[in-house]
Amino acid sequence: MDELFFTLYGDVELGEVSRSLWEPAVPHLGRFVAGGLEAPLLAALEDVARCAGLSQSVPLATLREAFITGLKAVCDGLRSQGTAEAREASLRLLGLENAALTRIASGYSAGLEETIVRLRLDAADASPLDLSTGAMKFDEIVEQLSLEVDRCRRMELSLGLLELALEEAESGEASPCAREGYRGAPHEVGECLRQNLRRYDSIGLTRDGGFLLVLPDISRRGLAGAAERLRRELAASAGPSAPQSYLFALAHYDYVDANAGEMLEAIDKSARRARVVHEPLTWS
Numbered sequence: 212m213d214e215l216f217f218t219l220y221g222d223v224e225l226g227e228v229s230r231s232l233w234e235p236a237v238p239h240l241g242r243f244v245a246g247g248l249e250a251p252l253l254a255a256l257e258d259v260a261r262c263a264g265l266s267q268s269v270p271l272a273t274l275r276e277a278f279i280t281g282l283k284a285v286c287d288g289l290r291s292q293g294t295a296e297a298r299e300a301s302l303r304l305l306g307l308e309n310a311a312l313t314r315i316a317s318g319y320s321a322g323l324e325e326t327i328v329r330l331r332l333d334a335a336d337a338s339p340l341d342l343s344t345g346a347m348k349f350d351e352i353v354e355q356l357s358l359e360v361d362r363c364r365r366m367e368l369s370l371g372l373l374e375l376a377l378e379e380a381e382s383g384e385a386s387p388c389a390r391e392g393y394r395g396a397p398h399e400v401g402e403c404l405r406q407n408l409r410r411y412d413s414i415g416l417t418r419d420g421g422f423l424l425v426l427p428d429i430s431r432r433g434l435a436g437a438a439e440r441l442r443r444e445l446a447a448s449a450g451p452s453a454p455q456s457y458l459f460a461l462a463h464y465d466y467v468d469a470n471a472g473e474m475l476e477a478i479d480k481s482a483r484r485a486r487v488v489h490e491p492l493t494w495s
Contacts, residue, residue, distance in 0.1 A: 264322020344401035352415020
């Protein structure tokens with residue numbers, strides 16, 4: 212029977228799409244009609260459909276039509292043999308049509324889903340923002356800080372930095388303000404920060420996932436007030452899975468006489484100290 216199917220497949224006239232769909236399935240046709248083993252045959256069809264969904268080279272409707280066209284051609288070829296065995300094989304194949312079309316649609320859908328995931332990842336990589344928090348990625352916030360340093364020097368403005376970390380409620384141990392630390396609520400935290408800062412303040416992520424806030428033209432007292440306000444708002448908007456307390460490391464420059472790298476080093480050192488001693492507010 213296997214030899215018959217290979218002969219039929221070679222003889223029938225199929226379009227490019229039908230042939231590419233049926234070719235991986237031909238080796239499984241004999242086992243299916245002989246013993247009803249349909250899994251390998253359906254898996255072969257589904258895999259071709261998945262690849263088509265990934266590449267978007269063929270619409271699903273065209274793929275379904277290609278299967279029906281190939282099925283008719285193979286069944287016609289079987290019936291032309293004039294034997295009872297060939298007619299029985301034809302009936303078995305026709306009875307598989309609905310299951311095969313379902314698996315083709317499932318495979319195509321899986322390919323589309325993988326494509327969507329890949330496109331989302333590509334968009335996330337290309338975006339200057341972290342999609343989970345809405346904050347700038349680390350490289351972006353460093354560049355923004357450098358711009359603010361230059362601007363504040365030219366205009367003789369003060370500059371404040373604030374790094375946010377959190378302290379876990381159940382263990383009492385401090386940890387960086389990372390995605391896993393927030394347990395599924397990074398977007399809410401980022402949104403709370405944006406709502407409670409000025410429109411020209413900048414929010415970004417540190418290298419380890421904590422939040423770094425850049426606040427130009429602010430007094431030392433104003434920076435301390437901003438930290439306290441953020442602490443209250445974060446606690447008020449937090450759900451039951453939020454950390455017990457938020458830790459803030461602050462740095463203020465009445466006159467900007469350091470570069471961005473030096474500022475980041477100083478604020479990171481203060482943040483590490485805050486996490487060690489569990490101080491809610493630490494100045495660098």
